[in-house]
Amino acid sequence: MSENPQTADGTPTDGTTTDGTTTDGTSAAAEAVVEVEAPPEEVTAELAEDMHIATGTREPILVSSGVTMQFGGLRALSDVNLSLHEGEIIGLIGPNGAGKTTFFNCLTGLYTPTSGQVTLRGRAMPQDPARVTEAGVARTFQNIRLFPSMTATENVLVGRHVRMKQGPISSLLHGPRFRRSEAEAAERAEKLLAFVGLTRFSDELARNLPYGDQRRLEIARALATDPSVLLLDEPTAGMNAQETEATRQLIFAIRDLGVSVVVIEHDTKFIFTLCDRVLVLVQGELLVEGSPDEVRGDPRVVEAYLGAPPEEVSAQLQTGGAADGAGTAEGKSE
Ligand SMILES: Nc1ncnc2c1ncn2[C@@H]1O[C@H](COP(=O)(O)OP(=O)(O)O)[C@@H](O)[C@H]1O
Ligand SMILES: [Mg+2]
Structure with missing residues (x-):
């Protein structure tokens, strides 16, 4: 995945990606034996007061209408619509190459959609990552970008x-x-x-x-x-079960701060137990949108997204297992 290098919004370029490895190339996670816990309630309450993000509006905060992204002959996104409301956690799933990261790039001014609009509280999203951050949209990257x-x-x-x-x-x-x-x-x-x-x-x-x-x-x-919208691109990639659960609790706490969240993830159990609404993107098109229960039970999701024999995948989805093992589902990193 090639995203434009940029520093204007406080994220380093790809060149300085830490990518989960220490300088000698070994993963530090291998040695970590640490209890990860949900954020303490008093810290959440204090931060919510400092940040005062929620406005109580019923209007959608972030809206994408008909977003289409063409790279030469490849149509990475076709007519993608999304409405994110205050206090909502939306999940975005789909096989590798479905256009999920490209969609985040369109939402955050890294890419200018070939057609369609993105608005934040009714105003056109700036086409500049630094100004997008100022306007209240923050993100994390599939490949970690820290200094x-x-x-x-x-x-x-x-x-x-x-x-x-x-x-x-x-x-x-x-x-x-x-x-x-x-x-x-x-x-x-x-x-x-x-x-x-x-x-x-x-x-x-x-x-x-x-x-x-x-x-x-x-x-x-x-x-x-101080974002009002946070976009998380595969926040649990490479995490063990305990860290993944802590991250789920963390995202609930982020929502409690008043931040609205869109999260890309492969782990269907994680998505179905976290999100209010789930969108399934396949080959750049929104295939299904609905509650976790609706999406979990939709035969099109089973067939198109997971690409394995329907009975097998259906059973896996019902029990909430990760989708990674099945057919077209991808590995954890780019
Ligand atoms: N800057 C780019 N130039 C050309 N093709 C791109 C670019 N960014 C993404 N793509 C292509 O768009 C498609 C969707 O990629 P991506 O959004 O990374 O998928 P996902 O995040 O769902 O795995 C892929 O075929 C990818 O190769
Ligand atoms: Mg991606």
């Missing part, structure tokens, strides 16, 4: 800088306004690290964190921009 040689706290502060408002004179002179704003940013970073369960790693370099913790750090950095 590997910066500490966990510093990575979160990079996200926080989008919201820091001190003027050039004040920051030049390190005046009181600058110092107050720096202190607030540090305090917020600390809360966000507690929220994602990484307090113990605050001074650790990002590249030394176990793989699953790097994914959570990326979420903390995204949350530091």
